[in-house]
Every structure is written in structure tokens, then in C-alpha cells.
Amino acid sequence: MSAASAVRTFEVRHVQLARALFAAVAAVMITFSPDHSAVVGMSVFSGFATATAIIFLVSAWLVHPAGRRTVPIALGGVTLIAAILGGIPVLRAPVGFFAVVIGWAAVTGAIELVAGIRRRRTDAVARDEILIGAVTIALVAGLLLVNPAYSLEYFIAEAGGAFTLTGITIGVGLFGGYAAIVAVFLGIAGFSPRHDEHTASVTAAPAASASSTPSNPEVAS
Template sequence: MSAASAVRTFEVRHVQLARALFAAVAAVMITFSPDHSAAVGMSVFSGYATATAVIFLVSAWLVHPAGRRAVPIALGAITLVAAILGGIPVLRTPVGFFAVVIGWAAVSGAVELVSGIRGRRTQPAARDEILIGAVTLALVAGLLLVNPAYSLEYFIAEAGGAFTLTGITIGVGLFGGYAAIVAVFLGIAGFSPRRDEHASTVAASPAASAPSTPSNPEVAS
């Protein structure tokens, strides 16, 4: 069986749907949690990063052919390191949350964006990589604009109480919004029909489309 005719059980769309699922779980956990502290935010991020890293690493062998495994392995390793750092109790502080999430988003976003740009002419999922890479880098920009030590006291008469808006609350909220955007875009990408890469390669091949002719003219006559 040739490489063009081989059918893979798992495809890129399955990776996208799996990533979308865990991103949606992270977004829901942050959205419906009344506590947006550093400990909660780091716990959600660590769980999301762990699941995403496993998806990347497993997909390197189940989905991507030889020669295209460097990017998923790199993204899996980067995300796994971030997940491990997120599980360290001493780093579950506002500064630790911003440092770990910004570092992870900057490196992984750049890798995914560059991978999408380089493969935009040959890989069907390149546009999705460009989009997610850009959104991840946008998360970096948003978090860099927030001061972890920021604190604002305000009073809501209708609620009958005083509240405090902190930098970590904004930071965790930004990550939750990022996770929701990733879930939506990857979910749409995973369910969208796309041209089969192997089929298009075979169809575009001159040898596959040209009719066979006898090699010896005398035999044909």
C-alpha cells in the first residue's frame, strides 16, 4: 500500500477537536468560578496545558507523517513544561501566573504561527495554525498590559457591598477569554470539510492523470 492510498485513523481535525474540547472546559471553569485568584487560575491553566501537551505529543505519531513531527513535538514539550511549572505551589502567585502564562504563550504562539506561515501552501491546516498562533500572541500582549499588583476598590449599591478588582482577576479572565476563542475557532476548523491532502496530490500528479500508452510503437500498430 502506497503512502498516497494509506488512510489514517486519526487526522488533523481530530487534534483540533480535542484541543477545542479542553479549551472549552478551561473557559467554562473560569467563567463560572467566582474565584479568579492566582491559585485557581494556575490550576485551570495547568490542567489545560497538561491535556494539550498530551494531545500534541500523541498526534506527532498518530497523525503527522515522518518529517512533520518536529512542530507538534516542540509544542507538546513547551506546553508540558508550562503545565509542570503551573503545578508548583510556590509559583501559584499573581506574578507566577503572569510569568508562566506569558512565557508559554509567547513561545508556543510563535512556533505555531511560524509553522502555519511556512506550510500555508502545502498543509491544509496551515491557516488554522496561523490564526491560533496569532490569538496566542494576542494573549501575550493583553497580559503584558496588566499590572499583577493592580487593585481597585469599588462599590455597587445594587449589590449592597464593596468589591475589589485586581490584576490577577483580569489576567485569569483574559486567559478564560483566550480559551473560549480557541475552543470556538478550533471547533469550527475541526468540523469544517477540507480537501484530502493525499487525494489532491494524486489528482495533481501527471502520472496519475495521463493515460497509459504502449512503450513500443510497433506493438501498438
């Protein structure tokens, strides 16, 4: 069996499923947490970013061939930096949360979106990169519309108490919603028919037709 026909132990779908898993964990932690403070939000984001960075960096060697590793390495490096920043105590404040998450989402979203657009005609998974990149850029837009210092006090008679809606509560909620969307989409993409098989069949077709063409001019005539 040639190296080209050998089935990889780890494929793009495994990367998608791993990313979906940790995104789902982040979404569940935020959704079911009664505390949407900057400390909790940054802790969840830091854990999510650490796991995602490891997935990107490991996949650069286990999944992607030589010459196609720039994007996962760049995504892994930026995400790892964001995870480290998320662990700094002084940044676990509303402004720090918005700054780190917006910066991370802007860079990684742009990288994934541009990479998908450039490879949309040659790579079957480019559409997944385009959509995830677009959703990540949408997270940036949503967070930029929120004022970290925003505060609104309101009273719910049925609950018998007063509550306060803050900018950081909205920001953490937006990140949780983003993580849920990413988890659902990448989960569906990971369980869909293998993209690499489709690509292999497309690239193998010209080779098969070329090998079936007679090489002897006398026979062809």
C-alpha cells in the same frame, strides 16, 4: 490498498477537536468560577496545559508522518514544561501566573505561527495554525498590558457591597477568553470538511494525469 490511500484512524481534525474540548473545559471553569485568584487560574491553566501537551505528543506519532513531527513535539514539550511549572506552589501567585502563561503563550504562539506561515502554500491546515498562533500571541500582548499588582476598589449600589478588581482577576479572565476563542475556532475547524482529503486530491491529480500519458512513443505519435 496502498499505505498512501489508506485512511488514518487519527487525523488532524481529531487533534483539533481534542484541543477544542479541553480549551472549552478551561473556559467554562474560569467563566463560572467566582474566584479568579492566582491559585484557581494556575490550577485551570496547569490542567489545560497537561491535557494539551499529551494531545500534541501523542499526535506526533499517531497523526503526523515522519519528517513532520518537529512542530507537535516542540509544542508538546513546551506546554508540558508550562504545566509542570503551573503545579509548583510558589508560582501560584499573581506574578507567577503572568510569568508562566506569558512565557508559554509567547513560545507556543511563535512556533505555531511560524510553522503555519512556512507551510501555507503546501498544507491545507496551515491557516488554522496561523490563526491560533496569532491568537496566542494576542494573549501575550493582552497580559503584558496588565499590571499584576493592579487593584481597584469600587462599590455597586444594586449589589449592596464593595468589590475589588485586581490584576490577577483581569489576567485569569483574559486566559479564559483566550481558551473560549480557541475552543470555538478549533471546534469549527475540526468539524469542517477534512483537510487531508483536499490535500490528497490535489497531490493525486498530477499522478493520475501522469499515469494516463502514453509511455510508448509510437502510440503517442
